[in-house]
Amino acid sequence: MIGILAILSVSAAAGMRIALPLLIIGLLRSDLWSQVPLLAAIPPQVLIGVLTSWSLFELFGSKKLLGQRILQIIQLIFSPLVGGLLAVALVKMANLEMSPLWLIGVIGGLLAFVLKLVQVGWFFRLRGLPIWVICIEDIVCILLVLFAFDAPKNGGLIALMLLWIAIRSSTAWRKWYRQSSQVSELK
Template sequence: MSLDVAIVEILAALSISAAAGIRITLPLLVLGLLQGEDFWYNVPILSNIYPPIVLGILISCCLIELIASKNLLGQRLLQIAYLPLCPIIGAILAIALIQGVPKILIGLVGGFVALLLQLIQAGWFYRWNRFPLWLSFLQDSLCIFLVYLALKAPQLGGIVALILLGLAVNSYKELRQWYLRQYQSRRDR
Protein backbone atom coordinates (compact mmCIF):
# COMPACT_ATOMS: atom_id res chain seq x y z
CA MET A 1 0.00 0.00 0.00
CA SER A 2 1.37 3.38 -0.95
CA LEU A 3 1.71 6.27 1.40
CA ASP A 4 -0.84 8.32 -0.55
CA VAL A 5 -3.51 5.65 -0.16
CA ALA A 6 -2.75 5.31 3.57
CA ILE A 7 -3.06 9.05 4.12
CA VAL A 8 -6.39 9.15 2.26
CA GLU A 9 -7.70 6.29 4.42
CA ILE A 10 -6.55 8.04 7.60
CA LEU A 11 -8.30 11.25 6.53
CA ALA A 12 -11.47 9.29 5.75
CA ALA A 13 -11.27 7.64 9.19
CA LEU A 14 -10.90 11.07 10.82
CA SER A 15 -13.95 12.33 8.96
CA ILE A 16 -16.14 9.37 9.91
CA SER A 17 -14.93 9.48 13.53
CA ALA A 18 -15.77 13.18 13.74
CA ALA A 19 -19.28 12.31 12.53
CA ALA A 20 -19.53 9.76 15.35
CA GLY A 21 -18.51 12.49 17.79
CA ILE A 22 -21.57 14.47 16.73
CA ARG A 23 -24.20 11.70 16.51
CA ILE A 24 -23.90 7.97 17.14
CA THR A 25 -26.37 6.03 15.02
CA LEU A 26 -26.81 8.52 12.19
CA PRO A 27 -23.29 8.02 10.75
CA LEU A 28 -23.63 4.24 11.01
CA LEU A 29 -26.95 4.32 9.19
CA VAL A 30 -25.85 6.75 6.47
CA LEU A 31 -22.58 4.89 5.91
CA GLY A 32 -24.38 1.57 5.68
CA LEU A 33 -26.94 2.94 3.24
CA LEU A 34 -24.29 4.55 1.03
CA GLN A 35 -21.99 1.52 1.06
CA GLY A 36 -24.63 -1.15 0.46
CA GLU A 37 -25.61 -4.36 2.20
CA ASP A 38 -22.11 -5.90 2.07
CA PHE A 39 -20.78 -3.11 4.27
CA TRP A 40 -22.26 -4.65 7.44
CA TYR A 41 -19.96 -7.68 7.08
CA ASN A 42 -16.92 -5.38 7.55
CA VAL A 43 -18.18 -3.63 10.67
CA PRO A 44 -16.86 -5.06 13.94
CA ILE A 45 -19.59 -6.29 16.31
CA LEU A 46 -22.38 -5.61 13.78
CA SER A 47 -20.98 -8.20 11.35
CA ASN A 48 -22.29 -10.93 13.69
CA ILE A 49 -25.90 -9.77 13.28
CA TYR A 50 -28.12 -10.37 10.25
CA PRO A 51 -27.94 -7.15 8.11
CA PRO A 52 -31.71 -6.46 7.91
CA ILE A 53 -31.90 -6.65 11.71
CA VAL A 54 -28.94 -4.25 12.00
CA LEU A 55 -30.65 -1.88 9.59
CA GLY A 56 -33.93 -2.03 11.54
CA ILE A 57 -32.17 -1.36 14.85
CA LEU A 58 -30.17 1.52 13.39
CA ILE A 59 -33.24 3.13 11.82
CA SER A 60 -35.13 2.89 15.13
CA CYS A 61 -32.22 4.27 17.15
CA CYS A 62 -31.59 7.00 14.58
CA LEU A 63 -35.20 8.16 14.74
CA ILE A 64 -35.06 8.21 18.53
CA GLU A 65 -31.79 10.12 18.38
CA LEU A 66 -33.09 12.69 15.89
CA ILE A 67 -36.35 13.27 17.77
CA ALA A 68 -34.76 13.32 21.22
CA SER A 69 -32.15 15.87 20.16
CA LYS A 70 -34.87 18.45 19.61
CA ASN A 71 -36.06 18.81 23.24
CA LEU A 72 -34.32 19.42 26.57
CA LEU A 73 -35.00 16.09 28.29
CA GLY A 74 -33.98 14.18 25.16
CA GLN A 75 -30.79 16.22 24.89
CA ARG A 76 -29.88 15.40 28.48
CA LEU A 77 -30.52 11.70 28.00
CA LEU A 78 -28.52 11.70 24.78
CA GLN A 79 -25.57 13.38 26.52
CA ILE A 80 -25.57 10.59 29.11
CA ALA A 81 -25.63 7.93 26.39
CA TYR A 82 -23.18 9.65 24.05
CA LEU A 83 -20.22 9.98 26.39
CA PRO A 84 -19.56 6.26 26.91
CA LEU A 85 -20.75 5.15 23.44
CA CYS A 86 -19.22 7.68 21.05
CA PRO A 87 -15.58 6.52 21.40
CA ILE A 88 -16.69 2.95 20.75
CA ILE A 89 -18.73 3.92 17.69
CA GLY A 90 -15.95 6.23 16.47
CA ALA A 91 -13.45 3.38 16.67
CA ILE A 92 -15.83 0.91 15.00
CA LEU A 93 -16.55 3.29 12.12
CA ALA A 94 -12.88 4.14 11.60
CA ILE A 95 -11.95 0.44 11.55
CA ALA A 96 -14.82 -0.44 9.20
CA LEU A 97 -13.90 2.24 6.68
CA ILE A 98 -10.20 1.52 6.24
CA GLN A 99 -8.55 -1.36 4.43
CA GLY A 100 -4.77 -1.46 4.82
CA VAL A 101 -3.75 0.90 7.61
CA PRO A 102 -3.16 -0.70 11.07
CA LYS A 103 -6.70 -1.06 12.36
CA ILE A 104 -5.96 -0.94 16.09
CA LEU A 105 -4.13 2.37 15.82
CA ILE A 106 -6.81 3.91 13.59
CA GLY A 107 -9.50 2.60 15.94
CA LEU A 108 -7.84 4.30 18.91
CA VAL A 109 -7.43 7.57 17.03
CA GLY A 110 -11.03 7.40 15.77
CA GLY A 111 -12.35 6.76 19.26
CA PHE A 112 -10.30 9.62 20.66
CA VAL A 113 -11.53 12.06 17.99
CA ALA A 114 -15.14 11.10 18.65
CA LEU A 115 -14.69 11.39 22.42
CA LEU A 116 -12.99 14.78 22.18
CA LEU A 117 -15.75 16.26 20.05
CA GLN A 118 -18.41 14.78 22.31
CA LEU A 119 -16.74 16.14 25.46
CA ILE A 120 -16.69 19.63 23.98
CA GLN A 121 -20.37 19.32 23.07
CA ALA A 122 -21.13 18.18 26.62
CA GLY A 123 -19.26 21.21 27.97
CA TRP A 124 -21.27 23.59 25.83
CA PHE A 125 -24.48 21.80 26.73
CA TYR A 126 -23.62 22.26 30.42
CA ARG A 127 -22.82 25.93 29.87
CA TRP A 128 -25.93 26.77 27.82
CA ASN A 129 -28.25 24.38 29.71
CA ARG A 130 -29.62 23.19 26.34
CA PHE A 131 -28.78 23.28 22.66
CA PRO A 132 -30.83 25.63 20.51
CA LEU A 133 -32.98 23.92 17.91
CA TRP A 134 -30.99 25.39 15.01
CA LEU A 135 -27.79 23.87 16.44
CA SER A 136 -29.40 20.45 16.61
CA PHE A 137 -30.29 20.64 12.91
CA LEU A 138 -26.77 21.88 12.16
CA GLN A 139 -25.31 18.87 14.00
CA ASP A 140 -27.48 16.47 11.99
CA SER A 141 -26.46 18.10 8.71
CA LEU A 142 -22.77 18.22 9.62
CA CYS A 143 -22.84 14.56 10.61
CA ILE A 144 -24.33 13.49 7.26
CA PHE A 145 -21.92 15.80 5.40
CA LEU A 146 -18.90 14.28 7.16
CA VAL A 147 -20.01 10.74 6.30
CA TYR A 148 -20.51 11.75 2.67
CA LEU A 149 -17.08 13.37 2.57
CA ALA A 150 -15.46 10.32 4.15
CA LEU A 151 -16.72 8.24 1.23
CA LYS A 152 -16.60 10.62 -1.73
CA ALA A 153 -13.86 13.15 -0.85
CA PRO A 154 -11.80 11.75 2.03
CA GLN A 155 -9.11 14.44 1.80
CA LEU A 156 -11.68 17.19 2.22
CA GLY A 157 -13.48 15.22 4.93
CA GLY A 158 -10.23 14.81 6.85
CA ILE A 159 -9.50 18.51 6.55
CA VAL A 160 -12.99 19.35 7.84
CA ALA A 161 -12.44 16.93 10.74
CA LEU A 162 -9.08 18.56 11.54
CA ILE A 163 -10.75 21.99 11.47
CA LEU A 164 -13.40 20.68 13.88
CA LEU A 165 -10.64 19.39 16.16
CA GLY A 166 -8.96 22.80 16.07
CA LEU A 167 -12.26 24.47 16.93
CA ALA A 168 -12.71 21.95 19.76
CA VAL A 169 -9.32 22.84 21.25
CA ASN A 170 -10.15 26.55 21.04
CA SER A 171 -13.57 25.87 22.48
CA TYR A 172 -12.00 23.94 25.36
CA LYS A 173 -9.93 26.97 26.28
CA GLU A 174 -13.03 29.15 26.36
CA LEU A 175 -15.02 26.59 28.37
CA ARG A 176 -12.17 26.26 30.86
CA GLN A 177 -11.99 30.05 31.35
CA TRP A 178 -15.77 30.19 31.84
CA TYR A 179 -15.60 27.37 34.40
CA LEU A 180 -12.77 29.05 36.28
CA ARG A 181 -14.75 32.32 36.40
CA GLN A 182 -17.78 30.41 37.75
CA TYR A 183 -15.61 28.67 40.33
CA GLN A 184 -13.99 31.95 41.41
CA SER A 185 -17.38 33.71 41.76
CA ARG A 186 -18.73 30.86 43.94
CA ARG A 187 -15.60 30.93 46.05
CA ASP A 188 -15.83 34.69 46.58
CA ARG A 189 -19.36 34.45 47.99
Protein backbone atom coordinates in the same frame (compact mmCIF):
# COMPACT_ATOMS: atom_id res chain seq x y z
CA MET B 1 -2.60 10.85 3.93
CA ILE B 2 -5.98 10.66 2.19
CA GLY B 3 -6.86 7.59 4.28
CA ILE B 4 -6.08 9.42 7.51
CA LEU B 5 -8.34 12.31 6.49
CA ALA B 6 -11.14 9.86 5.67
CA ILE B 7 -10.72 8.19 9.07
CA LEU B 8 -10.86 11.56 10.81
CA SER B 9 -13.98 12.45 8.87
CA VAL B 10 -15.92 9.33 9.80
CA SER B 11 -14.71 9.46 13.41
CA ALA B 12 -15.85 13.07 13.75
CA ALA B 13 -19.27 12.00 12.50
CA ALA B 14 -19.36 9.41 15.28
CA GLY B 15 -18.55 12.19 17.74
CA MET B 16 -21.79 13.91 16.74
CA ARG B 17 -24.21 11.03 16.33
CA ILE B 18 -23.92 7.29 16.96
CA ALA B 19 -26.50 5.43 14.90
CA LEU B 20 -26.80 7.82 11.96
CA PRO B 21 -23.24 7.29 10.63
CA LEU B 22 -23.56 3.53 11.06
CA LEU B 23 -26.88 3.52 9.23
CA ILE B 24 -25.52 5.63 6.36
CA ILE B 25 -22.44 3.43 5.95
CA GLY B 26 -24.55 0.29 5.94
CA LEU B 27 -27.00 1.64 3.39
CA LEU B 28 -24.27 2.98 1.11
CA ARG B 29 -22.65 -0.43 0.81
CA SER B 30 -24.11 -3.39 -1.05
CA ASP B 31 -22.68 -5.78 1.55
CA LEU B 32 -24.26 -3.75 4.37
CA TRP B 33 -22.25 -4.08 7.60
CA SER B 34 -20.21 -7.19 6.71
CA GLN B 35 -16.91 -5.29 7.08
CA VAL B 36 -17.82 -3.47 10.28
CA PRO B 37 -16.38 -5.23 13.33
CA LEU B 38 -18.96 -6.45 15.87
CA LEU B 39 -21.88 -5.48 13.63
CA ALA B 40 -21.07 -8.15 11.05
CA ALA B 41 -22.33 -10.80 13.49
CA ILE B 42 -25.79 -9.21 13.83
CA PRO B 43 -28.44 -10.02 11.19
CA PRO B 44 -28.87 -7.06 8.80
CA GLN B 45 -32.65 -6.90 9.31
CA VAL B 46 -32.24 -6.45 13.06
CA LEU B 47 -29.45 -3.93 12.55
CA ILE B 48 -31.48 -1.85 10.10
CA GLY B 49 -34.41 -1.78 12.52
CA VAL B 50 -32.31 -0.81 15.55
CA LEU B 51 -30.18 1.77 13.73
CA THR B 52 -33.19 3.33 11.99
CA SER B 53 -35.08 3.64 15.28
CA TRP B 54 -32.10 5.09 17.11
CA SER B 55 -31.29 7.47 14.21
CA LEU B 56 -34.85 8.79 14.29
CA PHE B 57 -34.56 9.32 18.03
CA GLU B 58 -31.24 11.12 17.49
CA LEU B 59 -32.77 13.34 14.82
CA PHE B 60 -36.07 14.15 16.53
CA GLY B 61 -35.34 13.57 20.23
CA SER B 62 -32.41 15.96 20.16
CA LYS B 63 -34.75 18.88 19.54
CA LYS B 64 -36.14 18.74 23.11
CA LEU B 65 -34.18 19.29 26.34
CA LEU B 66 -35.02 15.88 27.86
CA GLY B 67 -34.06 14.14 24.63
CA GLN B 68 -30.79 16.06 24.57
CA ARG B 69 -30.00 14.95 28.11
CA ILE B 70 -30.67 11.30 27.34
CA LEU B 71 -28.67 11.47 24.12
CA GLN B 72 -25.73 13.25 25.76
CA ILE B 73 -25.30 10.47 28.31
CA ILE B 74 -25.67 7.59 25.87
CA GLN B 75 -23.56 9.20 23.16
CA LEU B 76 -20.80 10.07 25.62
CA ILE B 77 -20.56 6.42 26.63
CA PHE B 78 -20.77 4.90 23.15
CA SER B 79 -19.07 7.50 20.92
CA PRO B 80 -15.54 6.12 21.48
CA LEU B 81 -16.70 2.62 20.55
CA VAL B 82 -18.57 3.77 17.45
CA GLY B 83 -15.71 6.09 16.42
CA GLY B 84 -13.26 3.21 16.63
CA LEU B 85 -15.59 0.83 14.79
CA LEU B 86 -16.16 3.30 11.98
CA ALA B 87 -12.46 4.05 11.63
CA VAL B 88 -11.58 0.36 11.33
CA ALA B 89 -14.54 -0.28 9.02
CA LEU B 90 -13.46 2.54 6.72
CA VAL B 91 -9.96 1.09 6.47
CA LYS B 92 -11.44 -2.29 5.52
CA MET B 93 -14.05 -0.91 3.11
CA ALA B 94 -11.64 1.39 1.28
CA ASN B 95 -8.91 -1.31 1.20
CA LEU B 96 -6.40 1.06 2.76
CA GLU B 97 -2.99 -0.30 3.65
CA MET B 98 -2.87 0.93 7.22
CA SER B 99 -1.77 -0.93 10.29
CA PRO B 100 -2.10 -1.63 13.13
CA LEU B 101 -5.88 -1.57 13.03
CA TRP B 102 -6.20 -1.32 16.81
CA LEU B 103 -4.27 1.98 16.76
CA ILE B 104 -6.53 3.35 14.03
CA GLY B 105 -9.54 2.32 16.12
CA VAL B 106 -8.12 4.04 19.19
CA ILE B 107 -7.43 7.27 17.27
CA GLY B 108 -10.94 7.24 15.79
CA GLY B 109 -12.47 6.55 19.19
CA LEU B 110 -10.49 9.31 20.86
CA LEU B 111 -11.49 11.90 18.26
CA ALA B 112 -15.14 10.95 18.62
CA PHE B 113 -14.87 11.07 22.42
CA VAL B 114 -13.16 14.48 22.47
CA LEU B 115 -15.78 16.03 20.20
CA LYS B 116 -18.62 14.55 22.25
CA LEU B 117 -17.01 15.57 25.56
CA VAL B 118 -16.71 19.20 24.47
CA GLN B 119 -20.29 19.14 23.23
CA VAL B 120 -21.47 17.82 26.61
CA GLY B 121 -19.54 20.64 28.29
CA TRP B 122 -21.32 23.23 26.15
CA PHE B 123 -24.63 21.50 26.76
CA PHE B 124 -24.25 21.93 30.52
CA ARG B 125 -22.83 25.42 30.26
CA LEU B 126 -25.69 26.65 28.08
CA ARG B 127 -28.28 24.44 29.83
CA GLY B 128 -29.26 22.88 26.52
CA LEU B 129 -28.15 23.38 22.94
CA PRO B 130 -30.15 25.65 20.62
CA ILE B 131 -32.16 23.93 17.90
CA TRP B 132 -30.20 25.62 15.11
CA VAL B 133 -26.96 24.11 16.49
CA ILE B 134 -28.56 20.65 16.59
CA CYS B 135 -29.79 20.99 12.99
CA ILE B 136 -26.34 22.06 11.79
CA GLU B 137 -24.83 19.13 13.69
CA ASP B 138 -27.17 16.70 11.94
CA ILE B 139 -26.26 18.06 8.51
CA VAL B 140 -22.52 18.09 9.23
CA CYS B 141 -22.68 14.52 10.55
CA ILE B 142 -24.29 13.28 7.34
CA LEU B 143 -21.84 15.26 5.20
CA LEU B 144 -18.83 13.91 7.09
CA VAL B 145 -19.87 10.32 6.44
CA LEU B 146 -20.48 10.99 2.76
CA PHE B 147 -17.23 12.94 2.44
CA ALA B 148 -15.28 10.10 4.08
CA PHE B 149 -15.98 7.97 1.00
CA ASP B 150 -16.38 10.51 -1.82
CA ALA B 151 -14.20 13.47 -0.82
CA PRO B 152 -11.89 12.45 2.04
CA LYS B 153 -9.79 15.62 1.79
CA ASN B 154 -12.83 17.82 2.41
CA GLY B 155 -14.17 15.57 5.16
CA GLY B 156 -10.80 15.37 6.88
CA LEU B 157 -10.36 19.12 6.77
CA ILE B 158 -13.82 19.62 8.26
CA ALA B 159 -12.95 17.09 10.98
CA LEU B 160 -9.69 18.91 11.75
CA MET B 161 -11.57 22.21 11.87
CA LEU B 162 -14.07 20.66 14.31
CA LEU B 163 -11.18 19.43 16.45
CA TRP B 164 -9.68 22.93 16.43
CA ILE B 165 -13.06 24.43 17.41
CA ALA B 166 -13.38 21.82 20.17
CA ILE B 167 -9.96 22.70 21.57
CA ARG B 168 -10.67 26.43 21.42
CA SER B 169 -14.11 26.07 22.96
CA SER B 170 -12.86 23.79 25.73
CA THR B 171 -10.32 26.47 26.60
CA ALA B 172 -13.11 29.05 26.75
CA TRP B 173 -15.21 26.66 28.80
CA ARG B 174 -12.31 26.17 31.25
CA LYS B 175 -11.85 29.96 31.60
CA TRP B 176 -15.56 30.36 32.29
CA TYR B 177 -15.37 27.63 34.96
CA ARG B 178 -12.39 29.26 36.65
CA GLN B 179 -14.06 32.69 36.66
CA SER B 180 -17.28 31.29 38.11
CA SER B 181 -15.38 29.43 40.85
CA GLN B 182 -13.42 32.60 41.74
CA VAL B 183 -16.65 34.60 41.97
CA SER B 184 -18.21 31.96 44.24
CA GLU B 185 -15.09 32.01 46.49
CA LEU B 186 -15.36 35.79 46.84
CA LYS B 187 -18.98 35.54 47.95
